[in-house]
Amino acid sequence: MKTDILSRNDIYFVIADFYKKLVKDKTMVPFFKDIVEQDQLEPHLEIITDFWEDVLLQTYKYKNNPMQKHLDFHQKMSFTKKHFDLWLQYLSSTIDAHFMGVNSENMKTRALSIANVMQVKMNLYQS
Numbered sequence: 007m008k009t010d011i012l013s014r015n016d017i018y019f020v021i022a023d024f025y026k027k028l029v030k031d032k033t034m035v036p037f038f039k040d041i042v043e044q045d046q047l048e049p050h051l052e053i054i055t056d057f058w059e060d061v062l063l064q065t066y067k068y069k070n071n072p073m074q075k076h077l078d079f080h081q082k083m084s085f086t087k088k089h090f091d092l093w094l095q096y097l098s099s100t101i102d103a104h105f106m107g108v109n110s111e112n113m114k115t116r117a118l119s120i121a122n123v124m125q126v127k128m129n130l131y132q133s
Contacts, residue, residue, distance in 0.1 A: 010107025011062060018055045020113070024100040025051060034092055037083060061116055062109050073124065080128050087130050090121045 011017060028034045029042055041050050056067040076085070098114050125131055 008104065008106040011101070011105050011109040011113060014055060014059050014063070016105065017058045017062065018051065019104065020097075020100055021051050021054050021058065023104070024097050025054075027096045027100065028093070031092060031096070034089065034096075037079075037085075037089070058113065062113055072120075073127065076124055077127060085124075085128055085130065087125060090125055090130070094118060094121055 011020065025038075025047065029038050029047070035042075038047070041047050053068070053070070056065075057070075057072060059065045060068045079085075094117060097117050101110050101114055
């Protein structure tokens with residue numbers, strides 16, 4: 007029986023499994039190429055886990071501005087709506103494969119909200 011996401015270890019599990027999918031996807035891997043080539047994936051996973059631990063478990067570990075980081079990256083390598091759709095698909099399917107409950111649903115809902123705000127700020131909804 008699936009349980010809810012209840013701890014940092016659970017969040018890390020989701021993030022690590024999710025990133026395994028991202029770095030294998032030919033559409034997504036260019037965004038992670040430098041992190042992988044510089045052997046920085048593990049530190050990156052810890053940072054992303056800090057972010058989601060703050061969101062889901064109300065800790066105060068993440069000290070960066072994720073929106074600005076993505077906006078800055080968008081100037082170097084443009085995101086498209088397809089990238090966000092894949093990101094959400096992989097995250098949601100990873101969560102659903104292993105967990106269910108309030109925090110699990112909250113993580114998916116918050117991810118959708120974050121993706122929507124980022125796309126608006128990147129002007130990806132303009133016709």
